[in-house]
Amino acid sequence: MATVSGASVKSIVVACEAGMGSSVMVAKQLAKQLKAQGVSVTHAPVNQLADTEHDLVLCHRGLGSRAKQAVPGSVVVMFDMFIGDLNIAKVVSLIQSGDDISDG
Numbered sequence: 001m002a003t004v005s006g007a008s009v010k011s012i013v014v015a016c017e018a019g020m021g022s023s024v025m026v027a028k029q030l031a032k033q034l035k036a037q038g039v040s041v042t043h044a045p046v047n048q049l050a051d052t053e054h055d056l057v058l059c060h061r062g063l064g065s066r067a068k069q070a071v072p073g074s075v076v077v078m079f080d081m082f083i084g085d086l087n088i089a090k091v092v093s094l095i096q097s098g099d100d101i102s103d104g
Helices: 022-033 046-051 061-070 086-097
Strands: 003-005 011-016 040-045 056-060 075-079 100-102
Touching (some): 022 040, 075 086, 075 100
Parallel strands (some): 011 056, 056 075
Antiparallel strands (some): 003 100
C-alpha cells in the first residue's frame, strides 16, 4: 500500500476515461478547496497518467485498476461519486491537516 504525507502533496491529477468532462469538474472543485495549501490540480485520461507529474491520483473506482497499473508507485485514491464523495472529502481533509494519505 502506497502512502504520501498530505503536507507534501503539491500536485493532484484526476484521472478519467477520456480526460474530459467529469474529471474537469472534480479537478476544479479540488483546486478551489486546496487553493490555500498551494496544491495544483489537473486532469488526464487514465492511459496517460505515466506522462503526468503528480503526488496523488484520484479516479473513479471503475478505473482504479488501470490507474494503479499506469503508475504503480503512486498513491491512487478511488471515489464513487463525482460530487459529494466521502473519499474526496477525506483527501481534502488529510491534505489540509498534513496527515498521511494511503491508496484505496
